[in-house]
Amino acid sequence: MKHSYALITGASSGIGLEISKILGAKGYNLILVSNQGEVLNELVAEFSEAFKVKVCSIDIDLSKEEAPKEIFDFCVDQQLEVEVLINNAGFFFFGEAVEADPKLAIDLVNLHVRTTSLMCTFFGKQMKQRKKGYILNTSSISAYKDFPGISYYGSSKAYIKSFTRSVRTELKRYGIHVTCLLPGATATNLYDPTIVNIPKAKKWGIMIGADKVARSGIRALFRNRSKVVPGFMTNLMNGFARATPHWLIYLISKRVKYFDNQD
Template sequence: MYALVTGASSGIGLKYATELASTYHCDLVLVSNQEKELQETTADLQSRFGIKTVAVYKDLSTETAAEELYNFCAEKGIEIDILINNAGVFFFNELTKTEERRVNLMLHLHIRTVTNMCRLFGNDMKKRGRGYILNMSSMSAWMSMPGISTYNATKAYILNFSRSLWYEMKPFGVGVTAICPGAVDTGLYGLSPYWRKVAVAINVSMRPEKLVKIALKKMFKKKKQSMPGAINYLFVPFIKHLPDWAVFMVMKKISCFQK
C-alpha cells in the first residue's frame, strides 16, 4: 500500500511519513521542495523500516504541479491508496503589506494544488473502491483572524472542500478527512526555540508526533473532520465571540514572539 505525503522532508509531513512507515508499514512517495532533506529522509525511512520509498523533488505551488505528480506516479505504476495533502506555508502580515508573489504561492499551494491532487488521485481511488485522503486545514478555518487573512481563508476552503468531498466519495468507499489543528510545535510559525518550549509546556502548542497519531487514526476511521487537542474545542467557541479588533491584538502579540 502506497501513501503519498507532501511537505514530507520536515515538520508535520516528516512525522506523517515516519508514522505511516513505522506503524502502518506503508510504502511511501515523499514530495518536498527541500532536495537535500528529502533525499536524507527517503534513505533513512527505507533503511529503518524496510519499506519502498520514492523521492519526488517538486515545487507544489506551480500551476501544473498536481498533474505532473500524478503523471509521475502513473508512469511508475504506483497506485496511491493514501493521499496526505500536508504541504503549506504560513506568515503573519496584513494583505496590503504582502508581496503578490507570497500571496499567490499560498493560494496556489493551499487551494489549487490540494484540489487537483484530490481530483486526480481521488478519481483512481473511486474507481478502485477504496482509499484515504487527508487534507491539512487549521483551527483558524473556523474564525476570522486579521493578520493572517489569506492563510485562514485558504484553510477555510480546505475544510469546506473536504467536508463536501467526503459526501461525494463516501458511496465509493473513499474517506476524506480534514484535520484542523491549533498551533503545532514546528518551525512553520517562526517562533524562537524558547517560545516554542513555552507554548508546548502550557498546552497552547501540540507536539507534531501526537497530532499525527490522532490524525491518522481519524483518517483510517474515515471521519469527516477532526480538531486534535481538547483545548482547541474550548478555544474556538470562545474566540468566535471576540470582536475582530481583539483577535487582531492577540495576533499582533503572537507575531512579536517570532524569530
C-alpha cells in the same frame, strides 16, 4: 500489511514528517513530497531501512501550477498505486493583506487551494475507480474564524475545510475516506523561532507536538471521521476564539504592533 503507496506532501518536516513515519510503520510504501531535496534523500534511506518498505521522493515546488499534474504523471509512469493521499504541505505569513508580497501571497493560494484541490481530483478519480482510498487534507483551526493578520492563510484553510467536506460526501458512496485535519498551534518549523518561543509555548500547553497531531489525523482518517481538531487545549482555545465577537477582535488588533494602526 498491503503494499500500496501513501503519498505525503510536506513530508520533510513537522506534521508531514510524523505522518510519514506512522504510515511507514503501518507498512505502506511511501512517496515523500516536498521542496527539500536533500532532506528527502536522507529520509528515503532512513525510512526504507527502518520500515522495510519502498520509499521514493519527489522534490518539487508545490506552489507552481503544474505541480499536481507532474506528481500524478510521475506516479502513473512509475506504476505507483496511491491508496493514501495526505495533502499536508503549507506555509504561513502574518500581516495585513494589503501589505502582502504578491508573489508570496499567490504561492500560498496556489499551494493551499490549487494544489490541494487538484491532487484530490487526480488521485481521487483513481480511488473512485478502485473503490478504495484515503484522503487527509490539512486545514487549520484558523478556518473557523476570520482573523486579521492571516487573511490569506485563514481563508485558504477555510477553503480546504469546505472543499474536503464536499469531496467527502461525493466519494463516500465509493467507500473512500476523506478527512479534514484542523490543527491548532503545533510545535513545527511553520513558525519563525525568533518571534515564537516554541519550547515555552509547548511547556505551557499552548502548542502541541507534531507527533500528536499526526496520530490524531491518521486515526481520524482510518476511522472515517469527517474532521479532527487534535488536543484538548486546542479545542478549548478554538471554542473561545470562535465565540470572540469581531468588535473585540478589532479592538485587540489595534493594539498589536504588527498592524499599521493609522485609524
